[in-house]
Structure formats: structure tokens, C-alpha cells
Amino acid sequence: MTDKTTVVVTGLGATTPLGGDVPSTWSALLAGRSGVRPLEWDGVEELPVRFAAQLAVDPAESIPRPQLRRLDRSQAIALIAAREAWGHAGFAPPVKRNRKGEIEQPAPDTGFVVDGDRLGVVVSSGIGGLHTALNSYDVYKEKGWSRVSPFTVPMLMPNGASGHVGIEFGAMAGSHALVSACASSGEAVGYAIDMIRAGRADVVICGGTESCIHPLQMASFGAMRAMSTRNEEPQRASRPYDKNRDGFVLGEGAAVMILESEEHARARGAEIHAIAAGCGYSGDAYDIVLPDPSGGGQAKAMRRALEDAGLGADDIVHVNAHATSTPAGDVAELASIKAALGPAAERITVTGTKSMTGHLLGGAGALESVITILTLREGVVPPTANLEDLDDEVDLDIVRGEPRPMPEGPAAALNNSFGFGGHNVSVVFRRAV
Template identity: 40%
Template sequence: MELKRVVVTGLGALTPIGNNVEEYWDGLVAGKSGCAPITYFDSEKFKTKFACELKNFDVLEFFDRKEARKLDRFAQYAIVASDEAIKDSGIDMNTIDKYRVGVIWGAGIGGLETFQDEVTNFANGDGTPRFNPFFIPKMIADIAPGNISIRHGLMGPNYTTVSACASAANAMIDALNYIRLGYSDIIISGGSEAAVTKAGMGGFNAMHALSTRNESPETASRPFDATRDGFVLGEGAGAIVLEEYEHAKARGAKIYAEFIGGGLSSDAYHMTAPHPEGTGVVAVMKNCLQNAGIKPEDVDAINTHGTSTPLGDVAELKAISIVFGEHAKNININSTKSMTGHLLGAAGAVEAISAILSMKHGIVPPTINHEHRDENIDPELNLTLNKAQERDVNVVMSNTFGFGGHNACVLFKKFTE
């Protein structure tokens, strides 16, 4: 059967460097760091005392107080970002077939703060199980797409993908395939996460995953730098409206880009560490290129997973050199996590938005905070260091990898008739 073309018609973002798509993009191009000391709780006794929290986000601008209390922050973020994306897409909810519009969302953890608070309250009580009746509905990871569909009356496919930090990219690939195969006309996809909590920070600290650069939080996320010492935890959401091309064309929608392919693979190596030779990453990028029908030399830019961990950054760049050969030196490679921190299950969507906008604006955002060259990294690779670079981007790739060895890769192409 002939596969349908899939295009991007709406974007929504809620990030540590901007509370909507425009602010997010401006922050990326300016090389703005979203990292600062934690304000959500007293972090004095924690090894890491900073994170990439949202700034100036007032939930009561979007929900009334009663509604907000029923939603964990990760679900609030999902709704806010998806509302922006749907509005941006110009979809008229009164004229579309809502049975052919779905929501496929990514979340690596879900309602961690809700779980933490409810269990803590119980443990500190007298043993009587006085749990909030919204405890379970607030906590479960699938509640984000559930609430988005309820809010807009969308009755197509509706579920959450959970593959740690690859969750949102997994969701987008599922959405791509639903539309390609003709099962849906529109899918709202993306991911959200809100793990800047005592449990989140403490848990990641315990496994030595986070940077402890407490003396200079704004420079702590430093992908590819020789002195990197772990990732910086971030939070937020990214939402993308994916639509079958003929459907978008018929309603006169603006089109940001064409979603041309996705790839998946597993490292099958270790619970948290990447394969040192990047074998799973090589496989996922090859799978993605094949799925998209794109040659390696057609790719202009890659938004890497690039978390700022000692092992992961080197393994990913090794894999890029293997897959792209000499052409790797012609690609603008960057890591926007240097600015946003690592948004875990939301990372794939937030970074895909950056990749899409790099095509629209002809600018590749920088990898900030780079000061010291890592001898294990090929010096001929263009890592877009410290300053945005202007470039005509026609095909862009975005990588996301998760604990458990989950690898996901997506490809977007500048839209043409």
C-alpha cells in the first residue's frame, strides 16, 4: 500500500528557557541557559542543588484552582503545550472528524510529585490510609493524553508511550505510522515531564547521573566538553500536531515541515550506560534513514541526545561518524540540552521542535558552555559550539535515548509540494 505523507501543522512548547514556542526559540538562538538553583524545595542536603525549572509559569493562568488540584504538574504541562499546538495549527474542532484525531503522548515517569507527596503523607501519619481520591488519576502516565482528548473531544487513538528519555520520540513515531497507514488524519503528539522533585533529584543523584557543578549552575550542562560531569534535570513539555498531507492541504493549513521517518533500536547492553561503541545508536540512525528513504549525505543537521554525560556524548558522536562517514564533518551537530537541561520523557518532542524551527529559520542553535576539548571527540566535527550558526537546513535528524537501552530517531524535511 502507498503510505500517506505526514506533515507538521502545529507546535507548542513549555520549557525552562521559554513558556511558548516563540520564547523557546528565541532562548535557543540566544544561547540562554535555563539552569538555576532549585526553588521548588529546600535542596541544601542534596548533592545537586540546581535544575532547569520552568520560569514565571503560573498554572492559574491556564486552569482554575479546583481543576489545577486534580492534575499533576506533568499533566498540566502537557495540556498547556498541546493547547498552544492545536491553536497554532488552526484546526476547527467543529468541522473535523474527531474519531480520526488522536493523542499519542510520551512520559518517562508521569506523576512523580503526586506519588512522592501521597506516600510521604501516609508514612508520616498514624497508619490510616487517607489518600487523596485523585492520587491514582494524577499519577498514572497515561492521564496526560487522556486529559488532552477529554479537553478537545478527540476520540481517535489515545495512549502514552514509556521508554524513559526516548518516550516522546517513540510517541511521535507511533503517530507517524498511524497517519501513514491511513488510520488517523491528525495526531497530537509529544511528551511532558515534571521530575524536579525531592524523589527525582535524590534518585538521579544516587545513581551519579546528575552534574554537581553547584558553584556554577548555568554552565553545568556542557555536552561534549571534557569537564562534563552529568546531566542537568529539566522539566516541561513539547507538543506537535501531525497531520496527513492531503487533509492539511484541504483545510489550507500552514505546514512547518514534513515528517519523513523514524527509527527504533535497543542497545541490549546495560540498564543505564550506553554501549561504548554506540552500536545501538548506529542501528537506530540507519533504521531512521532507511525508513525515510534518505541518504546519509542528505542530512544537514543533527540535534543529538547529547546529555552532557562522560560516556553518552562520546558514544553518540562515534556512532554519527560511523553512520555518516566523511559527511559527518559537513553536518551541524548540536545539543539543545546545554540550554534546557534534560527533559526526560519530554526531550524528544522539545528537541524535535528545535530541529523543525532550524529548517524554518535557517539557524542551528548552539551547544553552549563548551570550554575544553575532549580528546575522545573528533575535532573535525562541527558541534555548533557556543554560538548559533546560520545554515540552509533541508533535512534534520533528532536523536533521543533512554535508560534501558531504548533508542529513537526522527527525521524531518523542509516541506515542498
């Protein structure tokens, strides 16, 4: 082990295609339930792909309409996930202030009050306010510039979600938004770990959000031939490692974690759900879209994550894989896992939970980090859904059919996130003991 500051996870929050919070999402994963369903848009029949993994719970059920009108959908769901994580960590609700900075609603007596100067935020998005950008342009074309909302710019900014979360919870140690396509929120977790280790913060709200299920996005990914076109059976479309996989399924959602220094968490008597042990990064420097087929860059990210965590390959018992259900990507990742872990890869379990949630793009790494933490805490691996005919090139232990119990005792797991541009991120979590 290393002498680095130990960073722990004390709060979890999410809103996903499987449920409006973490418990409902986790239950659906263990049941092997899909969050994918047909799109119900006018003219959807003209699109090459007519389904996606949409949110299970409308944000309007949690956020009042006046506030919702000033938020892009991706920002709204980030706030929902952050509020759940904050409460789950046992923190007091934030102090409410008016525009003059005067306290309108003080913090209640229940819950731990966090020093804002020691609180940071890292909430990422791969695309940001796509709905706002496109819908605002439609308003401009149809009604003229004067009808465009004055909130358009803050609603479309990729850092808007991080900004809103920081404002709501009074985070003054720093508010950040890393953008690296589908690796964005994996990087957010790594940056949050670094903030605490560097002494910049005691507590960091970190995670990711994405909501870009829009006709233009469906058409764009469709033109790339990147998405599954299994329009007649959408719930079976995302099928990592299956011989008949034909692309990913677009999803939307947000997931947020509360990270703290172990010293801070134990001083306030917090429940620790896992240890955020380390993070590794690499760049393929190969292609703007395609991963390096050798898997060398991905393997480097995993090895660097282990080094950062002070662990060896034999400490890893599980990998929550990036596993998007693309023909090339799935087997390339398995090759990189074997390259990174060596002989130890033969005894690990691997799962691909995008088979049920769809691909949340910039929010994927955060959601799958939450799932990895729950896997360690609960001692059970969610199955990979829709895996009916295993690809001949797959030679690792893929959990499918039913959830799989994990071994008891000390355990660590990797969560991989890879993005367009050759961004590779791997995060290591350890079971809290």
C-alpha cells in the first residue's frame, strides 16, 4: 500500500433508465431488467434507430417547474443525483440564501454541516446542454432572436451541471467539469480523488450526467453505424459479448458520489461504502473514434490505476467493463484486461451493465462506479443481460443469466471508461473493511 491520503465513498445518488434513485436502479440491475424502450416522437419512423434508454422518472417529479425552466435536462438530473448522494452521506441540507446573500433558510439541526471552503465539485458531461442548444436554435429560426431565453448560455454550457451543484451545496474549494467524451465522469472521479489527496478539499461531490436523446443525436450516431438497429426488440438490443451484437444503445441519466478523506469521514462517524483507491489514465493517440485495436492504451490505464492504488493484479476480483456492445470494442477491451492483469485475469468476473442501462456517454463512468461500489459492498455481481450466444473470442468469465456472489474478505474492482478521442480511464475501488 501507499502513504497517500485514503479517500472513501460515503454517499451515492443516481437517476437512470432503471430507476429514479440508487436502490431502484440496483434492484433492476440484479433482476436483469432493461431500461430500453421505443421512442415516441413524431417522425421517429424516419430514423435508423427508434429506441433508447430513457429516464425511468421524469425530472419534473423532483424539481419545481420554475427552476426546471432554467436548467437543461442534463443539469436537472445532475442535481437530483447530487441531492440523493448528499443526503445518503448524512450531510445537512444546504443553507438557502437569496440573491443578496442573506440566509433565507438555515441548515437544520440534523445532519453534518460541511465547511464550504473544504467542499469541492467535479461533475462532468460529455456533451452538455444539447437539448437547450438545439431547441433554442429552433426558437430563433421560428420566432426571432428576442424570443430566445436569456438562460440559454448557462443552460448549454458543459460545466453548467457542475456549476449548479456547486451553487446549491456551497462548494467553494473548486468546481470542475472534465470533458473527455464517454470517459468524462470516470475522469471526474479521478480528479476528485486527487483534490482530496492534494489537500484542496475534505469532501468532493463528483460524478457525471448526460441527456442527449434527440433526433439529431440518433441520426448522427446512426450515420456512424455505431448504434444497434434492433428496432423490433429494443430491450434485447444492448448485448455485450454476444455474437449478434450490432452496436450500442443510447441512454441518459446521472450518477453522483460523495468522496471524503477517511480522516474526515471517520471524525464525523460516517458510513463508508467503499474506498476510492486510485485512478489511471492514458491516451491511444490512434483515431478520433476508433480505439487502438491492440488495446495497449486501455491496458496502460488499468496498470496505472493499480499503481496509483498501491495494488497488484492479484488484488482485483472484478471488472465492470466499458462493454458498449459494439462488435470491435468489446473483445478489444477483454484483450486489454488480460494484458493489464496477466494470469490474474483468468479468475476475475466481468460484467457489462450497459446491457440494461444503455450507454450514458459522459455519465457512464459515474454510474458504473456507483454500480462497482455496490457490487463490492453487497458482495454480488449484476449479470450481463441479453448474452445468449457468447462470442468465440471471449475467454474471460462474463457474469450472465443470474447475479453472481463475490468472494468474502478484502476485494478490489476496476471500472473502465473509454471515450472518442482515445481517452482511457480506469478507477479502482476497494471494499471497505
